[in-house]
Amino acid sequence: MSRRVELLAPAGNYEAFLGAVNAGADAIYLGGEKFGARAYADNFSEEEICRVIHIAHFMGKKIFLTVNTLVKEDEFAELYSYLLPLYEAGLDGVIVQDIGVLTYIREHFKHLALHASTQMTLTGTGGASFLKEQGVERIVPARELSLKEVRQIKEQTGLEIECFIHGAMCYCYSGQCLFSSILGGRSGNRGRCAQPCRLPYQIYEGTDKIEGVDYPLSLKDMCTIEYIPQLIEAGIDSFKIEGRMKKPEYAAGVTAIYRKYIDLYEEKGLEAYHVEREDMQKLQSLYIRSEIQTGYYERHNGREMITLNKPSYAGSDQKLLEQIRETYLREPEKQPVRMQVDLKAGEPIRLRITGQKPLQTRCGGEEKSCTDNDIEAGIDVTVYGSLAEKAQKMPLQRENIIKQMVKTGNSCVTVSSCDVLMEGDVFLPVSALNELRRKGVEAYEQQCIMQQGLPVKRDKTEKTERTVMSPQMMTGSDDTMTSSIDICISTYEQFAVAVEHLCRRIYIDSDLYLRCGGQLTACMEEHDHIEYYLALPYVLRARDETYLQRLREAVVPHAFIKGFLVRNLEGFSYVRTLGEAYEAVPDAGLYSFNSEAVRFWSRCSKEYTLPYELNRKEAGQLVRFADNIGMHTAMIVYSRIPMMITANCITKTAKRCQAGGDGRQIRQIKDRYGKDFPVEINCDHCYNIIYNSVPYSLHLQSGEVDKTGADVRRYDFTVESAKECRQILAGRKFPYEAYTTGHLKRGVE
Numbered sequence: 001m002s003r004r005v006e007l008l009a010p011a012g013n014y015e016a017f018l019g020a021v022n023a024g025a026d027a028i029y030l031g032g033e034k035f036g037a038r039a040y041a042d043n044f045s046e047e048e049i050c051r052v053i054h055i056a057h058f059m060g061k062k063i064f065l066t067v068n069t070l071v072k073e074d075e076f077a078e079l080y081s082y083l084l085p086l087y088e089a090g091l092d093g094v095i096v097q098d099i100g101v102l103t104y105i106r107e108h109f110k111h112l113a114l115h116a117s118t119q120m121t122l123t124g125t126g127g128a129s130f131l132k133e134q135g136v137e138r139i140v141p142a143r144e145l146s147l148k149e150v151r152q153i154k155e156q157t158g159l160e161i162e163c164f165i166h167g168a169m170c171y172c173y174s175g176q177c178l179f180s181s182i183l184g185g186r187s188g189n190r191g192r193c194a195q196p197c198r199l200p201y202q203i204y205e206g207t208d209k210i211e212g213v214d215y216p217l218s219l220k221d222m223c224t225i226e227y228i229p230q231l232i233e234a235g236i237d238s239f240k241i242e243g244r245m246k247k248p249e250y251a252a253g254v255t256a257i258y259r260k261y262i263d264l265y266e267e268k269g270l271e272a273y274h275v276e277r278e279d280m281q282k283l284q285s286l287y288i289r290s291e292i293q294t295g296y297y298e299r300h301n302g303r304e305m306i307t308l309n310k311p312s313y314a315g316s317d318q319k320l321l322e323q324i325r326e327t328y329l330r331e332p333e334k335q336p337v338r339m340q341v342d343l344k345a346g347e348p349i350r351l352r353i354t355g356q357k358p359l360q361t362r363c364g365g366e367e368k369s370c371t372d373n374d375i376e377a378g379i380d381v382t383v384y385g386s387l388a389e390k391a392q393k394m395p396l397q398r399e400n401i402i403k404q405m406v407k408t409g410n411s412c413v414t415v416s417s418c419d420v421l422m423e424g425d426v427f428l429p430v431s432a433l434n435e436l437r438r439k440g441v442e443a444y445e446q447q448c449i450m451q452q453g454l455p456v457k458r459d460k461t462e463k464t465e466r467t468v469m470s471p472q473m474m475t476g477s478d479d480t481m482t483s484s485i486d487i488c489i490s491t492y493e494q495f496a497v498a499v500e501h502l503c504r505r506i507y508i509d510s511d512l513y514l515r516c517g518g519q520l521t522a523c524m525e526e527h528d529h530i531e532y533y534l535a536l537p538y539v540l541r542a543r544d545e546t547y548l549q550r551l552r553e554a555v556v557p558h559a560f561i562k563g564f565l566v567r568n569l570e571g572f573s574y575v576r577t578l579g580e581a582y583e584a585v586p587d588a589g590l591y592s593f594n595s596e597a598v599r600f601w602s603r604c605s606k607e608y609t610l611p612y613e614l615n616r617k618e619a620g621q622l623v624r625f626a627d628n629i630g631m632h633t634a635m636i637v638y639s640r641i642p643m644m645i646t647a648n649c650i651t652k653t654a655k656r657c658q659a660g661g662d663g664r665q666i667r668q669i670k671d672r673y674g675k676d677f678p679v680e681i682n683c684d685h686c687y688n689i690i691y692n693s694v695p696y697s698l699h700l701q702s703g704e705v706d707k708t709g710a711d712v713r714r715y716d717f718t719v720e721s722a723k724e725c726r727q728i729l730a731g732r733k734f735p736y737e738a739y740t741t742g743h744l745k746r747g748v749e
Contacts, residue, residue, distance in 0.1 A: 126573025167242025
């Protein structure tokens, strides 16, 4: 077969980088000292990243940088200076979560490839196409997608597709998890996840405890080595190995085995494809969480994906680790070159370097480098130095010239032969010879890199200043203001309470609207002073196409629905297909974390929702910025925070799946401290929502809410009864003893 897929390996430090490139990776993704989603990895300094870019490019490999966290407003000033030296060094691309960061990089670093992180929760062609319009070249779709869905995105958008093939799996759709953030202040969106999903929980159906499932939120690690042919044929462009937090031996060992089997299929096809038992055993000996599974590519969810009783990592085979270390954890082989030095008094000294990029035969992760006998004049570089002088006393000796010219130091080449052609007695200072050698080697390496179609050095990009608000505008006002009230409802009983309350707008769960449209419409007619919007599902996938068509047919003929609350890019794309008559309001999970993100959404909407992870000061900054550009801000003041949105289902894990039921059921999981977390089982879209154990409420923080200046206070009702909704909206008696104010005061790191 002619198609070649990229093997993308992780590197948490320089040693892991060496292991991955020596083991046959085509590209490496790594994090720097800022803005990366693995805050506790070793990570790379600026100098180290520039170094590995050069080494990788000389070897014909690419380097992608993770800039895949949400960036606070006060941090944005550091982004340009952080990326600039890496951009100039030839960085190949950045992996991004934050829509504000994405648009900023697109504007300031025009030749830097933009890759949408799996943290953007891309689940379909609509969202992917929308990001393509924003300049994205590659997407990392949600890990929950099937091969059919991945293939569909590829065929319909033409975007490069990068998918995970091996490593740890998050239980939640990536980018939609607030579990670690709300419980412990360590945000997964900021690279600091404490992994509460790996802790024990018990599943309850009412008071009935489900036995035999101790770790229902802990997924087994992914291993797809046996499915490489199917993954390649699905059109995936890049196979991604998870593991920047893991040992260099892991990166090298896993890369070598996947390299072997990718090459086997690409060279010999499906008939010859067979995974040897020894290689499978090696993969299971390299930092695997007790058992393995093949991910979501051929299933939507399942009990067999869960580490029911033992989520801790199994020990690694020390003998195997030592073998990997000896084989791969070393500096790459240098390319042999020939030098010829010409010296003649009165003329500039001349250096010619010839050689050819090593032909690398990959098999089982091993690379076979060429020798001096393989060198041809495939690359031929000539440089000139200082004028040679006629020697008066001590002429240069040929052996001394050779001695200086073969000192290639930390370069990527080694001198296999050096000829010196010298006419008469000439003299040059040693510094002139050293400078000529450095100049020649650099020119040779750059020529090697350019012949492989990779960037060498880029010109400095000019920085255009961001719009910076005055301190008064950016810190929030202490003036009290009156906010509008919005209410988001999930049941008809909640809706009946909401229409009785003085509010600007009601967001109706779109599933409820399809089930009870007639009943709801009759009530809307009686309360036509209220705006009615639909709240779209948290996740939309290819399976929801029929659902969305039904929704279109139910909405478009009626004048009551004015817009939609959108929870993902797929939902936003859907609303755009309905025409300009409908407004799309980004919900908290679309993360307007900074003014660049607010500016982005202002081109598409008149309003946005503050994320849960901002504190009062940070929220106030964005509110003032939004107000300055004519954008309204909604702030959630009551809700059950959706901690996780999951494709896996606790009822299926408990062997109590009731697919085809009434579409929405509530179960519970209980942690080791006895706290109950409500879980919404959404059978209409086959996902779970795990809510916080206590409600989020700012009912005693009205003054702090006022200080943000938000235009809208929003109440989100999910599991509340009609009576509880009335009490919460009235504000006189809060119905729950325990509650949280979230990040209003503390924020996240």
